[in-house]
Amino acid sequence: MTLPVALSGSDVIGQAKTGTGKTLGFGLPLLERVTVPADVEAGRATPDRLTDAPQALIVVPTRELCQQVTNDLLTAGKARNVRVLAIYGGRAYEPQVEALKKGVDVVVGTPGRLLDLAGQRKLDLSHIRVLVLDEADEMLDLGFLPDVERIITMLPAKRQTMLFSATMPGAVISLARRYMSQPTHINATSPDDEGTTVKNTTQFVYRAHSMDKPEMVSRILQAESRGLAMIFCRTKRTAADIAEQLERRGFASGAVHGDLGQGAREQALRAFRNGKVDVLVCTDVAARGIDVEGVTHVINYQSPEEEKTYLHRIGRTGRAGAKGTAITLVDWDDIPRWQLINKALGLNFPDPVETYSTSPHLYEDLGIPAGTKGVLPRAERTRAGLGAEEIEDLGETGGRGRKSAATAPAPREERAPRTPRQRRRTRGGSTVAEDAATVPAPSVEADGDDPAQPRTPRRRRRTRVSLAEGAAEAGVAVAEAPAVAEAPAAPAVEDEQAEAKPRRRRTRAAAPEAVAEAPVATEPEAEPAPRRRRTRAAAPEVVEEAPVAEAKPRRRTRAAAQPAAEAVVDFQTVAVAASVAEPVATRPRRRPRVVKPVVDEVDFQIAPVSEPVTETRPRRRSRAAAKPKTEAVASVSAVAEDAAAPAKPRRRRATTAAKAESAPVSEAVAGEDAAPAKPRRRRARATAAADSAES
Template sequence: MAVVPRLYGTVRPPCSPRSASHRRGSTLTTFRDLGILTETAEALEAVGITSPFPIQEMTLPVALSGSDVIGQAKTGTGKTLGFGLPLLERVTVPADVEAGRARPDQLTDAPQALVVVPTRELCQQVTNDLQTAGKVRNVRVLAIYGGRAYEPQVEALKKGVDIIVGTPGRLLDLAGQKKLNLGHVRALVLDEADEMLDLGFLPDVERIMSMLPAKRQTMLFSATMPGAVIGLARRYMSQPTHIRATSPDGEGQTVANITQHIFRAHSMDKPELVSRILQADGRGLSMIFCRTKRTAADIAEQLATRGFASGAVHGDLGQGAREQALRAFRNGKVDVLVCTDVAARGIDVDDVTHVINYQSPEDEKTYLHRIGRTGRAGKSGTAITLVDWDDIPRWKLINKALDLPFDEPEETYSTSAHLYELLGIPTGTKGVLPRAERTRAGLGAEAVEDLGETGGRGRKASVPAPAVKEERAPRTPRQRRR
């Protein structure tokens, strides 16, 4: 991949001696070569991560120097570690004092770094990645998001935390209650800023940024850069370096190693069609995207009836049920996850081989983020989009915006020969999974965690107390006059 760095402003940010020696382009092959701390490199190597992706290789030397950064790359190319590793280097923990890199008076229990994300699922994923990379140094990372009880999050803040990853709403709630002190934050990251724009979070983000110290490092990472996000960067960032990672195979916005299929399908035939696609050769973990919560719940239920190990993630579920389905999906107890676009970002699961758009996405950005759940980190994947007759005009706009060759999707049914041939579905496959192939434990094998959820949704049903029979006086028979 070729990476094009570009500067906003006329003066290149000063580079520290530490970062100047790392500008060697393609000769950098490991994270150790990029100059990260030895303990961080050990933590990554313990989980098999040794070599950086292009966005990481270009971002780290600039971010480690303390400069503001705008990172732009296709989804699934490793942006999280691109900003996560510099964050870990910015915080001071007891391990740094023991190693002689810091003084004891630099330690604090207040958050030293903040990551703002648009969705709960992305919050969990970023938190897990930072905890993995900071394990050897014992960096305390806390996820703060809605749908969970306040009390455990407040208790964790009282004990002390180094990095906070949170959604705008809950961050503002805790900061407004004086439970969250943002006065010691040295580094801020806005992840998936374009999604925060789409969800209407930008005013909340600006309020959060007004609570932070003026002198700080700010990094903004996103797959797309609309004008409002660029305007935000100009207002709150100081001469940011814009790093854009593009692929050498062309200027297209979709990842080259994702095979895309677009079919015109009838809505009444879609359950049968999807059931056959899920029995294709080599099919691993799969995600099915729907536009509405009702459709997602209905399809998950239908697939379970047909013998597939399926789970659902959508806005009508409580946080406990959503996390149950995600854990089951990551652990392999469920291999089909049916979700709305709430999960189009933030779910980074290995070995997702197929993404199925059960309903056409709203726009090209949604399409990119949906299919970006597969073909991640250099792996290959398959994306199938089922377009209703009524959705053809919408699809044509998406096709034109992304310059794709699918302007006229082929009419396809669950019995179409070309469907079996293109996707490698064995001849004779029916719409029900054979009993011999039902080897997954299923959603029920994953326990639902009691999160003390707010709002009453997703709570465990309370067991009713046994009824007590009361003695009543005998009733006098009714007298009726004829």
């Protein structure tokens, strides 16, 4: 039906079911319109019509279809010696550019590489006489439409345009008329074939669980009279996973999906055509136009997205009058999507029956022998497998091609996987066996496990610094040191321990001594607290013992514990509590060495009150002054909550000024608020000396 219209030069929109020969429907008229040297010799054309530029262009959506159409046209044009070139991505540019320089009659390509070479002025499209869009509904979809429009703008206005596909929605037809001139729409159907699917294809639809699908597929592949089989998945990851699982179960399987390089994709398809692989797991990149003789079963491992995809998938079987079987496994989540597909295509599977790998009706429908398991018996593993097909070096561009080569997994298997901890310890000079012994706990003997093993300075320094910091600076309890010292130690390391400990003492003396003396301690929590407080500051003990302490304020308070000076003690506790929240200072720790008379201490207690510290402190002073002498002494914790953390100079001034009597406290505060800090401190000391002389 297409040949007479296409040979006349008219534009054609051809629609027919899968496997009915659409490639030659547009290929034969295209080859007739191309002028070759054989036509000039036969007198059918003049020499001026000869050119080395392409005269016909066929645009296809996938690389696999591009290669297949090229092979079909080479076979059909062999008698006239028509030069046909396939241009698609994933291959090196240089061979394609060299072929274009030598001269090409027909170009078959994908949109991306065609635009690339045309933009580089390597491909001349000004002599194109025939344009063919194969799988036109896919080419005019939103994904390819911008590229197709750019290609059409590079072509001559006077040309023949033909569109062919198995599915041609009305929206695509109206869109295609923009680029065509009075097209003829030809829809070829058989009189006895009803519906959109091929009559020779038997369809089964099962509701299956996703965790049981691999087992179901393994048993379906062992059905009687099964030839080649294609399994379609929705995602690339699922396709790779199913191909690997089937290979472990004993099936000769290959994969074709977008994450593979072009060399690996062509290797799998070649092995599938040659019979070395009988199961091809692929995504929808192989759903359109792929024609492989002998495909008897098509399995939809995942439900397709739309009805067009379903038609193209099951169209890989039952081609050219042959019979085939199409099985669709629908998950529970895909039931609404499948019901839409079933309604659009007019099928009889609105509610698929729930099926598992052990369901009896699965065996009956597909002719699976009883007792079949999910692993192919060794006696039936007769295929050579994917490894028997050589992978071709296509000079692939990008990084994906190199990763997909057959030799790529070998380097990954040779390298032993190592964790970051193992790599770090290997750089330090230890082995994996030593890492296993040293990783569980930072024991004391870990540094001296084996004196014969070389220890780098960096690792030895790291271990000792961590021990020193843990024992002296970080406040580690002494009770924890015996646990460290008695931590797992091998019975064979007795002499090594004697040599390891002196090394730690030479490198750092303070921390190892604490660790070495730790086992002698009997009380777990006896000494670590005083050590840490002496390192940080003596203030925390002042809060606990209030007037009785070891620092300078504490000694003065202890000596000045008299009934008449109870209000003065309250001011001292305010100053001490305020100093608790201050940062660590060095001078307050030196001052407690100086012991002064009792009267001086009393004078010093009044200084924090008389000094203007902050905006919030005068309110506390007024409260303390308003209370009676018996109620003036407040708890240290309550005063510490209200007091704000003063600065370092304020705390020093607070511990150096004092008064003798509690009655003139308010007068002293009023008289000394505006005076500077240092002169006030000297006057307070002079007054203290005079008071002591009078007493």
